[in-house]
Amino acid sequence: MIRNDTEYKRVLQQIEEGRAHFHAQRASFQEQGVPVEAADIALQATESFLLGLEEDAAAYLNAKSGHLTPLGDLKHIGRWLIHARIARGLSQRELAERLQVSEAQVSRDERNEYSKVGVDRAQAILDAMGVALRVVEDRHTTIPTAESAAYTIPFETHSVPSSEVDSELYRIAGNFRAKKNLSPEKTRQIAHALNNLLNTLAEDDSPAVRQE
CATH class of the missing domain: 1.10.260.40 (lambda repressor-like DNA-binding domains)
Structure with missing residues (x-):
């Protein structure tokens, strides 16, 4: 958990370095011909750790903004x-x-x-x-379990740097994770699927497509 600006900056540095290492490792697996499924399993622990850091950073920014x-x-x-x-x-x-x-x-x-x-x-x-x-x-919502309550923080409009997927998508995916008790890997997959869907919609709405 992040308690002050010094810790926040340190976590951002960890995220940046961790993401760089993550992508370098994935690229290495691809060069070696490692199947995607096997590479995902090998990188799952790293991905879960980085997602946790990103959630902590977003929660700190949310609190610091007065929410x-x-x-x-x-x-x-x-x-x-x-x-x-x-x-x-x-x-x-x-x-x-x-x-x-x-x-x-x-x-x-x-x-x-x-x-x-x-x-x-x-x-x-x-x-x-x-x-x-x-x-x-x-009376209209189910009381969260101890496991899911840790992920019910609404992150408002603040973002955490991510080289692949915008943190807002991680926030949305995080809501699914809390409600459905999903694993970090499933959360990542949902975030990437949302990212791909938005990119597809953006392409469909591009000037070139509308002219056709």
Whole structure:
């Protein structure tokens, strides 16, 4: 999870380097005549790792822009509290001052994602940030599972650099992943399929095609 701009820049660097290595490895497999299916299996772990980094980067930008998504599962309240601090525009030092604790304490708590945080402690943090937690019953949606809740962050209009597919398509594919409990590989395939479909529609709508 990304907690500050320094970590965000480091993750972007990891994504850039990881994508470069990913494409170089795929090109190498092609030169060696490795079947596409076998190459996909060999690269699946790398692809899953990079997708995770891209999701983290998009979630950080979403929070930094001031968007705080509803908390769908109390098991993820630690990550939600961190996003709440970011959404409020507070640094770890500023939050520490409001809580009257050391900055090191806040940093340690966030590294552990407020593991086993109690009700009183969570409420104190909310009060310090000026954030109110409200329970709302939703009769029209299914409560997300612990596994899917981690991928329900709406990424708004922010994007993460990607050399193959626009991150907005990854966001859409990520929604399918959360609702259908899909694997990272299936998510990637959906994103690429959407990309190919949009490219096809763009070609069909080109001036040359319309003249025919």
